[in-house]
Amino acid sequence: METIILFDTRYGTTNKVSNIIAEKLTTYGCNCKVANINENQNLELDKYDRIIIGGPIYAGNFQKNMKKFLEKNLSILKEKEISLFICFMNEEKQIEQFNNAFPNELAVNCKTKGFLGGEFLFDKMGFFDKSIVRIITKSNKNQTNIKNESIEEFVMDILK
Ligand SMILES: Cc1cc2nc3c(=O)[nH]c(=O)nc-3n(C[C@H](O)[C@H](O)[C@H](O)COP(=O)(O)O)c2cc1C
Structure with missing residues (x-):
């Protein structure tokens, strides 16, 4: 089955988790391909049978770009086998x-929902995020x- 993992990330953790999922599936x-939704304009979602989507939670929700991506591609995504995960x-x-x-x-x-954890990476955070997380x-x-x-x-459920 042609598979793609689509992710958004601010400090790289969701990228890391997406790569772990891809390695296991491989x-x-x-x-299995892995793609950052912010760096790939022509993802040709039609080509894939199985789509895995993940993003990080900030202030209780996804960031704007992922929200927009999901809204824009909702009809095609609904035709696919979909698995979803959050980093948090x-x-x-x-x-x-x-x-x-x-x-x-x-x-x-x-098909599957993943609650895959996350990281606080102070070395990578900007001043504003650092201050919030410190508080x-x-x-x-x-x-x-x-x-x-x-x-x-999550991977085992996807393969069932
Ligand atoms: C400013 C800031 C706000 C956050 N807000 C939330 C939150 O509301 N809920 C939560 O579960 N995690 C929250 N997190 C944790 C992130 O989801 C976590 O750091 C995640 O691993 C980030 O992934 P990324 O590096 O792919 O962006 C927050 C992190 C930061 C830096």
């Missing part, structure tokens, strides 16, 4: 944030909470 014999750090709100992020029409028909977490240390088990389960 190990299982799947032909607030576990208490993961379901609410997932539901805010993806259009309901996609979420109700998707929220009361720390300025990098934190990694990428959920490898959830990634494995």
